[in-house]
Amino acid sequence: MAFKLYNAPQSTCSQRVRFVLNAKKLPFDEVKLNLLEGDQLKPDYLKLNPNGVVPTLDHDGAIVTDSTVITEYLDEVVPENSFTPENPVTRARMRALMHFMDEMPAASVRVPTFNLAFLPKFQAMSREDFVAMAESKPLRKEFMLAMGQTGFPKAEMDAALARLRRSYERMEREIELSGGPWLLGKDISLADVAAMPALVRMYDLNYADWQDLPRVVTWFDNIRAQPAFVPTYYHGSLLTERFPHLKETLAARA
Numbered sequence: 001m002a003f004k005l006y007n008a009p010q011s012t013c014s015q016r017v018r019f020v021l022n023a024k025k026l027p028f029d030e031v032k033l034n035l036l037e038g039d040q041l042k043p044d045y046l047k048l049n050p051n052g053v054v055p056t057l058d059h060d061g062a063i064v065t066d067s068t069v070i071t072e073y074l075d076e077v078v079p080e081n082s083f084t085p086e087n088p089v090t091r092a093r094m095r096a097l098m099h100f101m102d103e104m105p106a107a108s109v110r111v112p113t114f115n116l117a118f119l120p121k122f123q124a125m126s127r128e129d130f131v132a133m134a135e136s137k138p139l140r141k142e143f144m145l146a147m148g149q150t151g152f153p154k155a156e157m158d159a160a161l162a163r164l165r166r167s168y169e170r171m172e173r174e175i176e177l178s179g180g181p182w183l184l185g186k187d188i189s190l191a192d193v194a195a196m197p198a199l200v201r202m203y204d205l206n207y208a209d210w211q212d213l214p215r216v217v218t219w220f221d222n223i224r225a226q227p228a229f230v231p232t233y234y235h236g237s238l239l240t241e242r243f244p245h246l247k248e249t250l251a252a253r254a
């Protein structure tokens with residue numbers, strides 16, 4: 001059984017898949033795409049993933065896309081160290097939470113990420129090059145054009161931060177309801193994995209706005225203490241490791 005993962009070190013969606021592969025101790029070849037250089041938009045890659053995003057998993061030649069789908073797929077083909085509850089009702093709750101994570105924290109985190117980390121790269125481009133790059137993105141064209149070369153305005157940034165805050169509050173309630181320490185109770189599940197990268201990203205950006213939510217604080221400590229965490233977040237996976245300018249931006253904000 002051979003796994004090849006097309007991904008990017010700093011990509012939050014990729015981090016979900018790396019975590020599950022590492023937790024299951026599955027060796028995998030990693031193809032690292034440079035998203036800022038547009039590797040994800042090259043014709044050969046678009047044949048694998050027409051959305052022009054990472055991650056994409058190649059399992060013995062079978063192509064699987066979309067991070068939450070990939071993590072469920074991995075749990076099906078390698079059920080050992082399962083992340084999926086056996087009870088169908090709990091399993092449905094897990095899937096509903098995975099959808100929530102995609103719609104709320106995972107989507108919202110893009111605004112601070114692009115504004116704080118990636119913007120200088122786009123500002124250095126000519127207007128023509130920037131628009132051509134934005135227009136070539138199958139999924140994110142409008143997102144890129146809305147950001148433009150000046151970044152998302154304050155109202156957009158505030159809205160993203162508010163959506164993130166509501167996501168942490170929802171997590172706090174879910175952990176309380178299930179008895180914790182994980183979202184669905186005593187066992188870690190794919191819902192926790194789906195949530196993880198957004199919180200790690202916001203922590204890295206010095207916006208860990210959940211310190212008054214004790215269950216989320218413990219959840220965050222617990223997920224970072226998982227053996228799969230360190231190999232998943234190898235050097236270069238955090239934005240502050242990859243973009244030296246960020247340290248100054250974040251210090252100026254403090």
Ligand SMILES: N[C@@H](CCC(=O)N[C@@H](CS)C(=O)NCC(=O)O)C(=O)O
Nearest residue numbers: 011012013053054055066067068140
């Ligand atoms: N729903 C997709 C979203 C994938 C996604 O947005 N990937 C980002 C990195 S986390 C990407 O490849 N972005 C490339 C781009 O914006 O051009 C998934 O979960 O796999």
